[in-house]
Amino acid sequence: xxxxxxxxxxxxxxxxxxxxxxxxxxxxxxxxxxxxxxxxxxxxxxxxxxxxxxxxxxxxxxxxxxxxxxxxxxxxxxxxxxxxxxxxxxxxxxxxxxxxxxxxxxxxxxxxxxxxxxxxxxxxxxxxxxxxxxxxxxxxxxxxxxxxxxxxxxxxxxxxxxxxxxxxxxxxxxxxxxxxxxxxxxxxxxxxxxxxxxxxxxxxxxxxxxxxxxxxxxxxxxxxxxxxxxxxxxxxxxxxxxxxxxxxxxxxxxxxxxxxxxxxxxxxxxxxxxxxxxxxxxxxxxxxxxx
Ligand SMILES: NC(=O)c1ccc[n+]([C@@H]2O[C@H](COP(=O)([O-])OP(=O)(O)OC[C@H]3O[C@@H](n4cnc5c(N)ncnc54)[C@H](OP(=O)(O)O)[C@@H]3O)[C@@H](O)[C@H]2O)c1
Numbered sequence: 001x002x003x004x005x006x007x008x009x010x011x012x013x014x015x016x017x018x019x020x021x022x023x024x025x026x027x028x029x030x031x032x033x034x035x036x037x038x039x040x041x042x043x044x045x046x047x048x049x050x051x052x053x054x055x056x057x058x059x060x061x062x063x064x065x066x067x068x069x070x071x072x073x074x075x076x077x078x079x080x081x082x083x084x085x086x087x088x089x090x091x092x093x094x095x096x097x098x099x100x101x102x103x104x105x106x107x108x109x110x111x112x113x114x115x116x117x118x119x120x121x122x123x124x125x126x127x128x129x130x131x132x133x134x135x136x137x138x139x140x141x142x143x144x145x146x147x148x149x150x151x152x153x154x155x156x157x158x159x160x161x162x163x164x165x166x167x168x169x170x171x172x173x174x175x176x177x178x179x180x181x182x183x184x185x186x187x188x189x190x191x192x193x194x195x196x197x198x199x200x201x202x203x204x205x206x207x208x209x210x211x212x213x214x215x216x217x218x219x220x221x222x223x224x225x226x227x228x229x230x231x232x233x234x235x236x237x238x239x240x241x242x243x244x245x246x247x248x249x250x251x252x253x254x255x256x257x258x259x260x261x262x263x264x265x266x267x268x269x270x271x272x273x274x275x276x277x278x279x280x281x282x283x284x285x286x287x288x289x290x291x
Pocket of ligand 1: 062063064065066067068069087088089109110111112132133134135136147151170171172173220221222223224247
């Protein structure tokens with residue numbers, strides 16, 4: 001599996017990812033301990049044994065307790081990555097995600113806290129950041145702007161501070177609905193009427209694209225918790241304006257984008273359709289031409 005990221009350990013190759021994903025628990029001696037640095041890193045899992053955790057590529061996932069974020073974490077772990085899960089609530093994280101996996105580390109973060117704190121949380125041992133955050137509905141009408149725009153911008157700026165040069169964002173179809181003639185699409189109206197959610201996401205996307213960071217912006221259609229019922233359709237930006245997709249597939253696209261150089265510096269829109277042909281990821285990503 002090719003890995004088009006900045007490689008901090010140049011001796012870490014494709015076959016090692018596969019090999020690491022199948023390492024056996026019996027060879028491990030695991031030490032979990034708490035570490036306080038301000039209020040930030042609150043739990044660290046370390047493995048001491050024949051297989052060295054430091055050989056695994058570490059991915060930071062923001063919004064790791066979310067419905068899509070937790071699936072991204074699970075799939076990354078299954079693929080042999082180490083994961084630093086950025087979460088607001090550690091107790092929730094421990095029930096949502098496995099707290100005993102030595103490759104999983106929890107970091108308490110709020111993306112509205114600013115880039116300095118986020119940079120400290122991401123750390124200097126992270127290869128890529130996956131952002132699966134989304135505001136939680138409530139009384140604060142500015143929440144979409146704070147989380148989906150400024151929060152994501154803060155994460156990108158944090159990446160720049162710690163030299164992380166790979167960023168995967170879960171955004172949404174229709175973020176640029178006004179420009180693609182979908183101003184009166186009910187979904188565009190609904191998602192913007194409270195807090196300009198899609199406009200906020202588009203602002204964050206624009207920041208990422210100007211930042212110079214190697215990005216893949218994934219814009220899914222309506223998200224479903226159900227398992228996939230169709231194959232993935234992947235199109236360029238501002239193409240899809242309807243359709244839905246399983247969160248399992250969104251998570252898969254996010255994880256696979258780390259493996260395929262064809263996904264770099266691209267915005268991809270995804271839905272699933274039962275009548276769509278099954279296509280390999282290099283073909284899906286490769287067929288999207290960035291404007
Ligand atoms: N719903 C749809 O049909 C749809 C369609 C297209 C795109 N999307 C987008 O896809 C993404 C994932 O959606 P989802 O429904 O899977 O997400 P979700 O379940 O709503 O999870 C959102 C995540 O964001 C976290 N979060 C919220 N505010 C935060 C903050 N200030 N700091 C740090 N983390 C924060 C939440 O943390 P807590 O768990 O602590 O609350 C949670 O982990 C979102 O950006 C969403 O807008 C959704």
